[in-house]
Structures are given as structure tokens and as C-alpha cells.
Amino acid sequence: MSIQLDDSIERFSARFSKSKKETENAKRSIPGGFSRKTFNYGPHGIFVERGEGAYIYTIEGEKLLDLNNNFTVNILGHNHPEITKALQEALPNGISFGNPSNHEVKLAETLCSRIASVEKVKFSCSASESCITAARIARAHTGKAKIAKFEGGYHGFIDDLAISAHPPHDKLSGQSDAPQSVADSGGIPQYKVDNTIILKQNDLDACEKIIRAHANEIACIFMELQSGAGGIVVLDPDFVAGIRALTKELNILLILDETITLRAHYRGMQHVYDLLPDLTIMGKMIGGGLPIGAVGGQAKFFEVLESDTVQISGTHHGHLLATVAGAKCLEVMNEAAFDRLNSLSNRIKEDLNSWAKLHSYPFMIYGAGFSFLGYAFTHDLESEITTHRDFWNLVDNDKILIYSLEMAQKGYFPVHRGQLSLSLAMTDEDIDGFIEATKEVVSAIFSE
Numbered sequence: 001m002s003i004q005l006d007d008s009i010e011r012f013s014a015r016f017s018k019s020k021k022e023t024e025n026a027k028r029s030i031p032g033g034f035s036r037k038t039f040n041y042g043p044h045g046i047f048v049e050r051g052e053g054a055y056i057y058t059i060e061g062e063k064l065l066d067l068n069n070n071f072t073v074n075i076l077g078h079n080h081p082e083i084t085k086a087l088q089e090a091l092p093n094g095i096s097f098g099n100p101s102n103h104e105v106k107l108a109e110t111l112c113s114r115i116a117s118v119e120k121v122k123f124s125c126s127a128s129e130s131c132i133t134a135a136r137i138a139r140a141h142t143g144k145a146k147i148a149k150f151e152g153g154y155h156g157f158i159d160d161l162a163i164s165a166h167p168p169h170d171k172l173s174g175q176s177d178a179p180q181s182v183a184d185s186g187g188i189p190q191y192k193v194d195n196t197i198i199l200k201q202n203d204l205d206a207c208e209k210i211i212r213a214h215a216n217e218i219a220c221i222f223m224e225l226q227s228g229a230g231g232i233v234v235l236d237p238d239f240v241a242g243i244r245a246l247t248k249e250l251n252i253l254l255i256l257d258e259t260i261t262l263r264a265h266y267r268g269m270q271h272v273y274d275l276l277p278d279l280t281i282m283g284k285m286i287g288g289g290l291p292i293g294a295v296g297g298q299a300k301f302f303e304v305l306e307s308d309t310v311q312i313s314g315t316h317h318g319h320l321l322a323t324v325a326g327a328k329c330l331e332v333m334n335e336a337a338f339d340r341l342n343s344l345s346n347r348i349k350e351d352l353n354s355w356a357k358l359h360s361y362p363f364m365i366y367g368a369g370f371s372f373l374g375y376a377f378t379h380d381l382e383s384e385i386t387t388h389r390d391f392w393n394l395v396d397n398d399k400i401l402i403y404s405l406e407m408a409q410k411g412y413f414p415v416h417r418g419q420l421s422l423s424l425a426m427t428d429e430d431i432d433g434f435i436e437a438t439k440e441v442v443s444a445i446f447s448e
């Protein structure tokens, strides 16, 4: 008999019983029990004690292959010797200063040397903050006030952008080719919602109509080449080229959010698309595990900061330790390291997809094929995900949850929302084990 969600939850909570207890305890002092909403994993979080290489160790003493890697941050895995050493060397010299440091410069120079569209970089503590920076630069540069973004695109939790990343599956969200802006959270004022225009992924005609109609108001468009937190959708290269041409023609800054997709290539995913955005958002992996965000772009876009027309300031922006760890992480992430990660990803994708096809299981691994992959249980065999709304119609979320709960009990920690993030610390054997465990769980889910 196929696995039922209630049974799966019960067995998960029994296996991670200490975490269940800790979650209840944490709820007394932290709303919901976790500072990060996304730590909720089925019925409760899994509390971690430590991480080593490709694995995490839970407070129950369980060893799990980490296929979450802090939502793509830990591209080298945990406790990487070079990052640990760099931090240990930096620590005795002081943690925090009101002065600049060479580490910040080194990280900026590395990013400028790798990413073709990036001549200068402004750091912050998170990609959300860097999105605010980018929007402010775009508004000052163009003299326009509105922001456009794609339905299903996540660019952090700030009011202007926490809109239609996870829109409701009902008429509030409007027609698919003219989506309405809907706040992702209570507490976001309507004027913010009205100021953000929502576009449909991979539909150039629909986008062009909206963009042209609001061309005099739109300062910038935020875009990911492969969206992440709102669901994995890969943009078609012709669509991307069309958006680039439109934004150039209409004096709209194209802000490419590479917070996750920087994983795709040594030179960023923009290199794969031969795309030169105006501004690029970076974060997650470029801090080597510590909090960071960055905006990069051509020097001319930063003149508004240099002339003090635009003010951006944060106590911990460009934090010393984050730039130490980030610079070391990028040093380790040479071209061969990106190739290795991409080959592991492609192996997972090819092996599991051909196996699912052979057995006629509506299960797939999808995405552009870099080290951040999607997995989905769909309602039929022919499903293809090309827009955010395909998740509403095609994807079976209960099965995704069952899969993630069952995989945790087999020693794998996948992202419950249908996403997998690899690390360089993973061996071929780790990947083989993951593929086999997935086959067992998926077969059990589809068994009569």
C-alpha cells in the first residue's frame, strides 16, 4: 500500500522525537519555534548539533546527508578546513570594526574579475538588503518609482518585493498573463503592493504588453534565470533576450538576482545565458556560510552612491568575517569545482528521470542542471513546469512532503518544498546512496 501522509508524519516525529520536544520548548521564547520560517519541516524542525563535510548530525544523533545546505549557502559543505582556518586566523585580530578591511576588497575584486557585468560591488548583510539597495539605485538612476518582478520570483522579505512570490491560488491573483500583485504577508501596506507590477515567466508577449503600458513608471525589473524559493522555473533564453532588449529600450534597469544561481557557473548563470544585466544581486554562497548580500554592476550605476545622491548604510555591511569566509569560499570554488558539482547534478537528473520514465512514475528531477535542483511529483506523466502557475495545476504537494519526511528517515535531508542543493563535499557514493534511497521511497509512494 502506498505511504499515507499521517503515517509518515508519525514515524518522522518518532525518529526525531528530541527535535519535536525542542520545537515545543522553543515556541515559548521564539514565535513558531524558529527564527526562520523555512526551518519548519513537516510537523516540526530537525535540530542540528553539528555539520561535517556533506553531513549534518542531529540532536538525536542521526547522521543526514545535507541536501539543503542552508538553502544553497554551504556550497562546500560544513566545516570546510580552508574556511575554518581562514576564520580562525582572522578571529584573534578582532571581529568588528568601523573601518574598511582588505578582506572586503578581496571579495569584491574576485566577484568583479569573474562576472562580466560586474565592475563594482556594494556589500550588505543579506540578499534582501541588497535588493533594497538595487531598487534604490534603480529609482535614483531612472527617476521612476515602480518595481516589476515575476510571479513566483522570491527576492527576500522586504515590503516592495514580498509580493506574489507565493501568490494565492485563486482569483485574487488574476489572469495568468496579467497577474495581480498580491502581498505575501500581512502587514505590507497596499501602496507597496500597488507599486509592484507582476509579470508572467516565459511569456514575452504578455510581459511586453504590461511593461510598455507602464514604461514611464517602472524603474527596474527583478528577474532570476532559474527561480528558487517560489518554485523552480527556468527561463527560456529567447524570453530572457526579449526582456533584456525591452528594458534597454525603455530605460528600465534589469536587476538579475543571482543569489542562488551564482552556483550555476564560475562566472554566474548570466554567463551561461550570455546576458549582461544592469545590476546583479548576490548572496548566500559568497559569504562562505556567514551572512552577506551584494549588488554588483557597471561602475556608472554606482555613481549615485559615490555622489551621495543615494544613501545606503548598515552597521554590519561588508562584515569582516563574512568577507574572509566568502573570499576563501570563492577561492576554493574554482572552475573545476563548478564542473564537478554540475556533473553530480546531471547524474542525479539523468538517472532518476530515466528510471521514473521506465516505471511510468510521474516523478521528476528538473531545473537547469546545476547544483540546485527541483524534484516534483506531478499528476500525470507529461507535466512540464514553465511558469509559476504550473505548480498550482501540476504538482502534488502532499507527495513532496511524504518524500521529504521518508528521506529524512533514511538519512537524507532534502528541502521539503521540492528542492535539492548539493555540496562539493559530496562523494560519488553519497550521490549513489541518494539515488537509491529516492528510488525506494518513490516506488513505495506509488505502490498499490
Ligand SMILES: Cc1ncc(COP(=O)(O)O)c(C=O)c1O
Pocket (backbone or CB within 6 Å): 071, 125, 126, 127, 128, 129, 154, 155, 156, 157, 224, 228, 229, 257, 258, 259, 260, 283, 284, 292, 293
Ligand atoms: C533569489 C533570492 N533572492 C533574495 C533572497 C533573500 O536572501 P536573504 O535571505 O539573504 O535576505 C533569497 C533567499 O532565499 C533568494 O533565494
